[in-house]
Amino acid sequence: MSAQPVVQVEDLDVYYGTSQILFGVGLSVRQGETMALLGRNGAGKSTTMKAIMGLAPARRGKVTLRGRQVSGMKPHHIARAGLGFVPEDRQIFPEHTVEDNLVIGQKKGPDGEDEWSIRRVYDVFPLLEPLRNRIAGRLSGGEQQMLAIARTLMGNPALLLLDEPSEGLAPIIVQRIGELLRQLRGTGATVLIAEQNMHFCLGLASHATVIDKGQIVYTSSIEELKANDNIRQRYLAL
Numbered sequence: 547m548s549a550q551p552v553v554q555v556e557d558l559d560v561y562y563g564t565s566q567i568l569f570g571v572g573l574s575v576r577q578g579e580t581m582a583l584l585g586r587n588g589a590g591k592s593t594t595m596k597a598i599m600g601l602a603p604a605r606r607g608k609v610t611l612r613g614r615q616v617s618g619m620k621p622h623h624i625a626r627a628g629l630g631f632v633p634e635d636r637q638i639f640p641e642h643t644v645e646d647n648l649v650i651g652q653k654k655g656p657d658g659e660d661e662w663s664i665r666r667v668y669d670v671f672p673l674l675e676p677l678r679n680r681i682a683g684r685l686s687g688g689e690q691q692m693l694a695i696a697r698t699l700m701g702n703p704a705l706l707l708l709d710e711p712s713e714g715l716a717p718i719i720v721q722r723i724g725e726l727l728r729q730l731r732g733t734g735a736t737v738l739i740a741e742q743n744m745h746f747c748l749g750l751a752s753h754a755t756v757i758d759k760g761q762i763v764y765t766s767s768i769e770e771l772k773a774n775d776n777i778r779q780r781y782l783a784l
Contacts, residue, residue: 550613551576552705552736553598553629558607560597567593568760570607575705580727580737582747582768584782585757591740592634594757595709599631600624612704628656630703634710636694640683644674647682647697655702667696670729673722688719692726706730708739712746724750744782748772756781
């Protein structure tokens with residue numbers, strides 16, 4: 547029997563003012579999966595993430611987290627229900643130290659989970675430990691991205707949402723972020739990654755959903771996507 551979805555998104559319509567951005571978007575992520583939400587710039591990836599998190603409320607459709615409908619709830623209530631969101635602009639606390647950022651993000655999960663501690667974060671993100679007393683605003687872009695992911699994990703989320711984690715980073719840093727995310731997958735974490743960089747996701751995601759012009763056009767395993775030249779050329783080639 548397959549695992550039940552951690553998050554189920556059904557028929558989402560989202561508007562910015564009078565402009566419709568998402569058209570009936572639906573996807574699901576099951577326990578232990580790393581799902582890549584792929585598409586070109588402007589396809590609707592970030593809006594989908596914000597809609598799941600309650601930051602861009604849907605006009606139609608619903609989001610269910612572990613069997614509980616969370617669409618319509620305030621974002622901080624959705625976070626308490628088990629969603630952890632790393633936005634594209636990271637939003638670390640720049641005037642606080644690395645360790646302060648981790649402490650600020652620390653909370654138990656929705657069922658009292660307490661799997662992520664500062665010690666475990668430093669074990670999984672070893673580059674952060676020597677920086678523990680550095681002011682976060684003085685970190686490089688890649689270090690800030692690692693900190694943003696680590697701080698979100700400190701909240702013991704049931705599902706981690708990552709919006710464009712490779713955006714604007716040097717190739718060597720993108721490689722390191724990819725290695726960290728592969729480690730997370732190995733821990734059994736459930737992750738949804740919105741990415742324009744298909745190649746970044748091919749080696750770390752287990753499944754893929756492709757969005758184009760605000761609509762889901764393809765869903766498969768990552769292996770099936772690798773073999774589907776037509777989909778990759780039509781929707782993902784730059």
